[in-house]
Amino acid sequence: MDKFLKKNRTPINVNNNNNILVENETLLLIVDVQQKLIKNIKDNQLLIFNIKKLIDTCNLLNVRIAITEQNPLKLGKTIESITENNEYPKFEKMEFSCIKNKNFINYINDYNFKNIIVSGIESHICVLQTSIDLLQKGFNILIPRDAIGSRNEMDNDTAFLRLILSGAVASTTESLICQLCKTSNRKEFREVSKILKNSFEIK
Helix, strand or coil: CHHHHHHCCCCCCCCCCCCCCCHHHEEEEEECCEHHHHCCCCCHHHHHHHHHHHHHHHHHHCCEEEEEEECHHHHCCECHHHHCCCCCCEEEECCCCHHHCHHHHHHHHHCCCCEEEEEEECHHHHHHHHHHHHHHCCCEEEEEHHHEECCCHHHHHHHHHHHHHCCCEEECHHHHHHHHHCCCCCCCHHHHHHHHHCCCCCC
């Protein structure tokens, strides 16, 4: 993908949306981080680590979090290290795109979200289709590259490229955490700083 970007320095149809992330207008969406799916994802422990950093930040800053599950009867529930007994809104689906779930659509409309941070798996299937459908409905979609994943690196890289060319905003976990926090003057910054300094260790 990096070679592609070097050859194509002016990608077409790129969304330069740099909206401020207002807490009550922003949703962290965690897509399909389920028991039978996550074990085959490349660098899955790092992916989980980064999603948990986003979760911890959103809980601290009162940013809402929602979870989707693809056919949970066959693929299992969301892994416990993600939920940690928190009762996040959960939306089960059979379609790859979350947009087909009427309860999910009602949820995002009821809270009038403008920005949706999309994380989870797999990048080239459910994350991709959900994000593109949400973009078409006018939402500002932010993609932390280090918090999405697929089984194969090629699929993951191609999906990320397609998402950006479709209008999603490219980002990383740390960048989004700082974007949500906005300033070191706020009372929560000390705890946010601890989240940022928490480094990944291979187990």
